[in-house]
């Protein structure tokens with residue numbers, strides 16, 4: 526096992542079809558939909574950078590080239606901003622750019638499932654542990670979810686998943702973990718079940734779209750049979766990995782929004798706008814008035 530290795534790389538699978546967000550995702554990848562004034566993917570990349578990630582690996586697919594362009598300079602725009610002395614806008618753009626050589630892009634030609642998307646990162650990640658962030662889940666907390674997971678990883682090694690508590694009646698919609706021995710900042714996982722039948726979930730802790738995985742997952746995914754939805758499922762691969770390696774959970778304390786779904790995306794926009802000093806004063810009262818008028 527490669528537990529002693531430092532966590533340097535993060536994988537962002539962005540090759541999905543985004544069918545829950547049609548028709549918008551016919552032309553725009555869901556990762557590029559904006560929450561306030563930044564694309565969803567920027568929030569997730571920021572979370573990874575806060576956790577100390579040095580290399581950002583994007584698994585893209587057909588129609589996703591705009592994501593690659595977003596992480597590049599925009600020459601004409603920047604020249605125009607310079608000519609107009611728009612220095613604040615210029616430094617905003619340059620501050621968001623990954624340093625040269627720190628972003629890699631590879632293609633998943635067909636969306637064959639999350640497990641298959643992760644497998645596409647095998648050569649770029651190599652023989653070291655890596656973070657995996659599902660880019661449609663965006664989070665807000667005093668400490669970023671991945672940062673907290675990295676702290677747990679640095680003490681305990683192995684594989685780590687981010688978890689949050691859901692209402693018991695919703696547990697059947699999620700990947701749920703069983704709670705074992707308490708650790709400083711988390712707990713050991715006794716089992717993982719994808720979408721347990723109603724009333725059978727071993728806990729209310731669901732996997733929230735953040736993972737730290739050991740590279741042995743790639744060998745497993747290479748031969749992983751198709752599972753639910755006829756897709757190569759990451760959970761099936763993790764279950765096999767759990768036969769030989771430890772898994773721990775990091776309970777994230779904060780707000781999470783599923784921006785791959787319309788309700789989560791709309792709530793995220795309201796929430797992050799209300800966090801902004803330059804926006805909240807303009808929207809707070811109108812928002813209340815709108816809600817009151819809807820009653």
Ligand code: UTP
Nearest residue numbers: 538539540541542543544545636637638639642
């Ligand atoms: P989702 O199931 O949430 O994404 O996968 P999706 O398939 O795009 O969405 P819907 O259900 O059709 O609306 C979780 C993440 O895994 C990526 C997706 O882009 C998303 O970020 N993914 C999924 C891939 O990169 N490749 C796949 O084959 C499947």
